[in-house]
Amino acid sequence: MKFVVLLAAVAALSSAASFPGKTEHYRGNQLIRITVEYEEDLKWLRNIEEKMNLDFWTDPSTIRPVDVMVPRDFTSEFKRMLNKRELYYKVLRQDLQDDVDNDLAEAMRALQKKARIGIQTLDDFDYSIYHPFDEIQQWATDVANEYSFVTKFKFGETYEGREIGALEIAAPANAMASDPKPVVYFEGGIHAREWISPATVMFFTGKLLEMYNNGDADARRVLGMFDLHIVPSLNGDGYVFTWTDERLWRKSRQPNPDFGCVGTDLNRNFDAFWGQNGASPWPCSIVYRGFTPLNNPETTAVDAHFQALKAAGRVTKVFIDWHSYSQLILAPWSYSSAAELPAESENQLAAAAAMAAAMNSTNSVAGGYIHGPSARLLYEASGASNDYGFASTPAATYTYVVELRDTGEYGFVLPADQILPSGEESYDGVIALLDYVINNDYD
Known part of the structure; x- marks a missing residue:
């Protein structure tokens, strides 16, 4: 059973890697860290988040560094906007697709190696x-x-x-x-x-x-x-x-009727x-x-x-x-x-x-x-x-x-x-x- 699970995982990952459209979502996307010192700047970033639906990795709600993933076709304009507002920023990741590719390639190599070895016990599990x-x-x-x-x-x-x-x-x-x-x-x-x-x-x-x-x-x-x-x-x-x-998908995969967007943030869905x-x-x-x-x-x-x-x-x-x-x-x-x-x-x-x-x-x-x-x-x-x-x-x-x-x-x-x-x-x-x-x- 475990060997079957290993082979299925390798096959699924190999299939994903064979379709560039599935693995190139983040080519040219940058992770940018913005230094925020004033509430007015946070409000400005929240407005951008709402209007442009950017993926803020840290929420622009408190005075602290704010990390945001910026799509490749918007990076130049976004940096221009930051400069105009005199907000200091630093590019943390130049091309997020490289990091994604490294993740998946490393996982693929590990799965292929285990599949070659065959049946394994819990003692062999690679944490x-x-x-x-x-x-x-x-x-x-x-x-x-x-x-x-x-x-x-x-x-x-x-x-x-x-x-x-x-x-x-x-x-x-x-x-x-x-x-x-x-x-x-x-x-x-x-x-x-x-x-x-x-x-x-x-x-x-x-x-x-x-x-x-x-x-x-x-x-x-x-x-x-x-x-x-x-x-x-x-x-x-x-x-x-x-x-x-x-x-870099975050949410669940449950469709939302009458909307093209899929998924719910499960950590906003509790009854509290x-x-x-x-x-x-x-x-x-x-x-x-x-x-x-x-x-x-x-x-x-x-x-x-x-x-x-x-x-x-x-x-x-x-x-x-x-x-x-x-x-x-x-x-x-x-x-x-x-x-x-x-x-x-x-x-x-x-x-x-x-x-x-x-x-x-x-x-x-x-x-x-x-x-x-x-x-x-x-x-x-x-x-x-x-x-x-x-x-x-x-x-x-x-x-x-x-x-x-x-x-x-x-x-x-x-x-x-x-x-x-x-x-x-x-x-x-x-x-x-x-x-x-x-x-x-x-x-």
Whole structure:
């Protein structure tokens, strides 16, 4: 079965590479970083974003560097506009197609090599490369087969009918554990182009299980106190589309009736302050919120899972949605920078601080990880997962969006050589966060 999955992945990627129209979307497109110092300039950029539907990789809503992908036929004019407004800018990536080609070529070489080798075991799984969706699902199956206390279950289905696989890690309880143990929920891949997210979630999951089997005290402690529910790749349709058609696709693939634009930003589609700031009612926007909350099967699956946990009397302690990029740990609120912070904010931020410190000490990553309330540190985003995790059905106190590497040099086309360091620092961050909860808020 695994060999068949490998051959299918190679065939799909080979097919995509054979059609230049599918792989040349970004030829000549540049990633430009703009230095913004005044609110008037942010307003000007937001107006451009709305009118020209440019793909802003960092939202022009707070005073900080703003990254935007500019199409090749607009780069000269856009730079002229920036110069006229006396805005300093720097070209981070001269031709994004080169980065996309490098991503896909590296993935192709790795898949072809594995296909030549043939049948492999979980021990052979290569965490240092990006994997297609079917391989991610096969990995989950192999993990469940390898460990007696791990179960793979059907989390839901995507719009195009792909099964979303999830893992439940339910190791034997420690003597001090609650009965039943609280749930920790980790979700990756909600935004299709953020390949580092599923790769990192798989890495730290695999390491946690391996360390547990080896008798490591940290792994034994946290898995003995919590049951982990892990969805490595939620937006399967979008993720597949990034491998076969458009590497920088962000949204789901559910059509929007009466509009030519496909997809919803799933991280604006949750039933938490839906339809307010930082989400667009326009289906062609990359932050399109959907016609109604939870109107995509992927977000419906998340909600159904937590409705079932609530009905079963299960407590969810931690909810983390793993993203890229910017190296941030973002606590509620996302929907408003003006809203009063939750009463639990002190604990949320202290746990995030412990997580950031552990991640920063692992590899001394350039720029470091910083933490804070999402809308105040980054930008406003209503209908977002971390607000849903805290304010809605899960009601998990420790709810975050984690933005992984990097701080913009590569952005969403992060080279595969960044996967292992990202996974290592995230593993240490997870241990530190869960230890904080155990020591300060476990019941």
